[in-house]
Amino acid sequence: MIPFVSRADVAEQTNWIEQLSAAMPNEVIVPLNDLTLEQRLQCDIAIVANPNPSDLLSLPSLKWVHSVWAGVERMLNELESPPFSIVRLIDENLSATMSEAVLAWTLYLHRDMPIYAKQQANTVWQQQPMVHAKDRRIGVLGLGELGRVSAQRLAANGFSVAGWSRHPKQIDGVECFYGEDGLTHLLKQTDILVCLLPLTKETQGLMGQQNLSFLPIGASLINFARGPVIDDEALLKKLETGDMSHAVLDVFVQEPLAQEHAYWKHDRVTVLPHISAPTHLVSASEIVAKNIKAYRLTGNIPPAVDLLRGY
Numbered sequence: 001m002i003p004f005v006s007r008a009d010v011a012e013q014t015n016w017i018e019q020l021s022a023a024m025p026n027e028v029i030v031p032l033n034d035l036t037l038e039q040r041l042q043c044d045i046a047i048v049a050n051p052n053p054s055d056l057l058s059l060p061s062l063k064w065v066h067s068v069w070a071g072v073e074r075m076l077n078e079l080e081s082p083p084f085s086i087v088r089l090i091d092e093n094l095s096a097t098m099s100e101a102v103l104a105w106t107l108y109l110h111r112d113m114p115i116y117a118k119q120q121a122n123t124v125w126q127q128q129p130m131v132h133a134k135d136r137r138i139g140v141l142g143l144g145e146l147g148r149v150s151a152q153r154l155a156a157n158g159f160s161v162a163g164w165s166r167h168p169k170q171i172d173g174v175e176c177f178y179g180e181d182g183l184t185h186l187l188k189q190t191d192i193l194v195c196l197l198p199l200t201k202e203t204q205g206l207m208g209q210q211n212l213s214f215l216p217i218g219a220s221l222i223n224f225a226r227g228p229v230i231d232d233e234a235l236l237k238k239l240e241t242g243d244m245s246h247a248v249l250d251v252f253v254q255e256p257l258a259q260e261h262a263y264w265k266h267d268r269v270t271v272l273p274h275i276s277a278p279t280h281l282v283s284a285s286e287i288v289a290k291n292i293k294a295y296r297l298t299g300n301i302p303p304a305v306d307l308l309r310g311y
């Protein structure tokens with residue numbers, strides 16, 4: 001038996017269990033609460049979506065958990081040293097969806113849509129200077145599953161693209177930087193910054209006053225990663241002074257974004273309700289099923305999150 005462990009409401013849990021069960025008919029997948037004490041003692045796998053840590057710790061034989069989400073930083077934060085491996089969702093459909101969102105909002109900024117929307121509201125007929133895509137420099141922070149595909153999609157659309165990661169990389173059509181010096185270099189030559197970093201101890205607050213200051217005047221930001229990577233106060237300051245021209249934000253320190261937050265009504269901010277790359281129930285279930293079937297056959301746990309690195 002495989003428990004589905006989640007803090008989601010009953011309807012969402014039922015949806016997941018139905019879809020996961022259809023993808024692996026040989027397994028019995030049930031809400032954690034449906035397991036007897038004896039069954040709990042035997043579980044070696046759990047499927048999770050924002051699980052309560054104490055629920056997972058109530059399964060003493062657990063070898064690994066499969067998250068149906070790509071981001072697992074909350075679980076890593078809440079479970080100090082989990083006695084099991086944590087496998088996150090890696091789904092090429094998710095990467096395609098994220099790269100589509102990155103392209104869409106990059107084009108929004110590149111073709112000056114926020115400015116034309118303001119002009120229309122004020123009945124202003126004024127043409128902005130045209131910049132060709134090859135002259136628009138996009139910097140992508142994070143070149144993992146989502147960042148790499150997004151950077152390549154931007155390059156395929158004619159933009160001048162650079163990317164930054166922890167380790168050196170080679171990606172066709174993307175100028176790759178790494179490490180602290182690499183970040184400064186990238187920021188200094190970036191018109192539109194796209195953040196696709198995981199939230200870790202090292203990335204928390206990474207885009208604060210100093211790093212934002214390396215961006216050229218008039219640069220914009222797209223944050224599709226996690227809210228705390230950006231220092232909100234520093235960003236608001238940069239937007240107010242006009243040093244930065246716009247921010248498209250899909251993720252926030254607190255979600256939903258508080259009603260009174262300055263971002264909502266800021267004319268240089270686009271607020272999105274965490275929709276850049278939602279998990280797709282069907283494809284995620286198929287991937288989880290494939291990994292669990294392989295484990296049943298070989299005993300091999302899929303590549304897990306590195307607990308020290310935090311991603």
Ligand code: NAP
Pocket residue numbers: 070071072141142143144145146147164165166167168179196197198199200202203224225226250251274275276277278311
């Ligand atoms: P990933 O495959 O783990 O890639 C992470 C990338 O960030 C890697 O390239 C890694 O460098 C780099 N990185 C991590 N820490 C770094 C540091 N301290 N300095 C420099 N580079 C660093 O993650 P992913 O699947 O692409 O997902 C990224 C994040 O997107 C997730 O963690 C999640 O928070 C977010 N997300 C958001 C949504 C949404 O709807 N808004 C949906 C899904 C995911 P190396 O390659 O050198 O290790």
